[in-house]
Amino acid sequence: MQMLKVNSYSAKGTKLSSVTLPKTLEEKENLALLAQAIRVYEDRQHPGLAKAKTRAEVLRTKKKLYKQKGTGGARHGSRGAPIFVGGGVAHGPRGIKRVLELPLALKRKALAVAVSLKVKEGQVVSVDALASLKKTKEANKLIEKVFAETKTKRATLVLSEANLGVKKIFRNFGKVRILPYKDINAYDVFFGGVILFDKEIFVTKKVKKETKK
Incomplete structure (x- = not known):
């Protein structure tokens, strides 16, 4: 399976070189699993x-x-x-209430299926240096740029734990949904319009080993 590459943008809306998504978000097309994950999610949202x-x-x-x-x-x-x-x-x-369940492994697989489908449609982008955004005007410029490039009118901004504070800049945009990366699922991706991934999500932190003296 080919690696998933998506367009990358700076926080100011400038187009950068493409970014390769991690293998955990790569999966072959499996519409049956995706439909099952969406049904389980919708059922669990209903109070019954x-x-x-x-x-x-x-x-x-x-x-x-x-x-x-x-x-x-x-x-x-x-x-x-x-x-x-x-x-x-x-x-x-x-x-x-009748509660439908889906194993965690299948939830993750369904998420990867949804992301892979979105990448094929050109509906996934990566945004670098989100922490540098200070004003709503700057955020609006970024969103409008992405909307113009992807020809969409809705977006889901997926943030890393380090940049969760940025959501206050985007919260006034009615067409932008903001979610932490740990909470996204196949439903959010499939129906979320263009997906803007915070580039920090894919940065692997190297842990230095302490040498004993």
């Missing part, structure tokens, strides 16, 4: 509090509708039966 009353719970008389025989009509019990308007509901929702 719907509850219908049964014939025993509706506030209606329990008296028999009419006598059993001699009317020529069908046999009926009370007006609370499900076949009557205002009666109870048969087999309705009971207010019990």
Whole structure:
């Protein structure tokens, strides 16, 4: 599989050399897994509090509708039966949330599938030196530049832990959603418009080993 390369921009909107995404975000096209991940996410966002009353719970008389025989009509019990308007509901929702699950490994794989698809569409970019942004005007220039290049009108800005403070500069943009990298999922990427990755996310920090004297 070819490495995923995306366009890179400076914080001021200047186009830089391309950036290679880490292998953890590379995955072959798997639409079935992506659809499953999106369904699980949407299901978990729904509170699932719907509850219908049964014939025993509706506030209606329990008296028999009419006598059993001699009317020529069908046999009926009370007006609370499900076949009557205002009666109870048969087999309705009971207010019990059904929670769908997806293993962590599949969640990560679905995220990589979504990112790979977005890269093929040219909807993923990297932004360098986000910490240098101080004004909303500067952030707006960057966003407008990316929108013009990718021909989109919505964006998701994915920030590293080190640059989470930058979100206050972007929070006034209604068309830009801001998320920390640790919280993104396949749904956010697939429906997030153009994805702006903070370049700091892909910087591997080298830990110096202490030498014993």
